[in-house]
Amino acid sequence: MQFDSITAFLDMGGYGFFVWLSFGFGLIALLTLVLQSKSALKRAKSDIAKRIVTEQKQKLAAQQQNNHR
Amino acid sequence: MWKWLHPYANPETTYHLSDRVIPWFGWLSGSLLTIGLVWALLFAPADYQQGDSFRIFYLHVPAASLSMGIYLGMAIAALCGMVWQLKLSDAAVAALAPVGAVFTAIALFTGAAWGKPMWGTWWVWDARLTSELVLLFLYLGVIAINNAFEDKQMAGKAASIIALVGVINLPIIKYSVEWWNTLHQGATVSKLGKPAMSLEMFWPFVVCFLGFAFFVATVTCIRFKTEILLRNSSRPWVKNLMLEQAK
Amino acid sequence: MNPRRKKRLTIVITLLIGFSAISGLVLYALSQNIDLFYKPSEIHFGKVETGIKPEAGQRLRIGGIVVPGSVKRDPTSLKVSFDLVDMATPLVFNDTDPTVTVTYSGILPDLFREEQGIVANGTLQPNGSVLASEVLAKHDENYMPQEISDQSITKEKYQY
Secondary structure: OOOHHHHHHHHHHOHHHHHHHHHHHHHHHHHHHHHHHHHHHHHHHHHHHHHHHHHHHHHHHHHHHHOOO | OHHHHHHHHHHHHHHHHHHHHHHHOOOOHHHHHHHHHHHHHHHHEEEOOHHHHHHHHHHHHHHHHHHHHHHHHHHHHHHHHHHHHOOHHHHHHHHHHHHHHHHHHHHHHHHHHHHHHHHOOOOOOHHHHHHHHHHHHHHHHHHHHHHEEEEHHHHHHHHHHHHHHHHHHHHHHHHOOOOOOOOOOOOOOOOOOOOEOOOOHHHHHHHHHHHHHHHHHHHHHHHHHHHHHHHOOOOHHHHHHHHHHHO | OOHHHHHHHHHHHHHHHHHHHHHHHHHHHHHHOOOOOOOOOHHHHOOOOOOOOOOOEEEEEEEEEOOOOOOOOOOOOOOOEEEOOOOOOOOOOOOOOOOEEEEEEEOOOOOOOOOOEEEEEEOOOOOEEEEEEEEEEEEOOOOOOOOHHHHHHHHHHHHO
């Protein structure tokens, strides 16, 4: 262990601001990337599912119209 | 000769393959990054000149080298797409670009936050920093083109051209520190032979680098799945898959 | 490969080679401007490739190693002056090496010390010194813990 206390760890030998600025930015950027990627996949899936449902409904409606004639 | 590769040019096979590897890559990345970052931040020794500010190295260098590695992968995918006209290649290009852009941004940002205390400036227009900034713009260009066209096939073609042309930038970034005099120092770990750092500093770097690399693999696979779905949304296999998952 | 693919591959590769050649030439033409700084010897004798010599009053950047024992600080202000010599590995200082004096008034970066690489931004004075408005530290690619650094310095000393 290179540091004696939590404060020493946070201080990073006087460079705390720059070190934690870097790692903080990295963490936020990577987290945003993961969450955005996951939500994009979810959105794509639900969009496709919705489209399938509408298509099926249209098909059904068309069939019913044909039956009425 | 390339016959064994053919099943992987099939979107359905590739979709399921990425689906299967995602949890493995995710776990590997998570555990390697945890070990690596704790090692880097708590146990690695401080540098004799730069003190603890040197710890930014463990984020800056993996991000910078992966930003170039991702671009190389994207360019190879673009080349395959142009020559063999695989739709999957377009999906790979579209999936890789945002990941690469984020890593380039991290490399630039951490570089600035490291340069301020050590060099005395956030930014300087030297060849290394400028060419890395150009890399960010190349990524943003690929992303913008992919979003600009309604027609995915057109978008894929245009994005591939940008991706391929931009490859010129990679050797420029890599060798900028040797070809010109720059404020940025030379390579530490990609040197042939011994890395220019002591081993107790080098091992945590290896663990961090692998962790970030598997992170790239995980996120790319997730985005790749999305891109495959969007490009094949009217195929029967996608419909069946969606119906199955809706149950 | 079927002929159509072969044709596409040739077109793509030709375009790539052509583009690399063009950008290579452009970079070559620009290469003297891409350099961030002049070395002290280049201020004395001009750039090696082009012979371009900076003139007095010109804004420029100079990069070199701080000559040990040349740092003079003004006790009453932030004024400081030091000599720079060309960077070379391994570090050797000869009295005959061309040096350039840099004067600066301001806070120096943390890494500023003797035998450290420095890039200074300023104007060339008629007497051949550089009046800097900004001083940046350039460090090398070697990282090591304090103990190893101490050892390697003593090792070097024993060699002489």
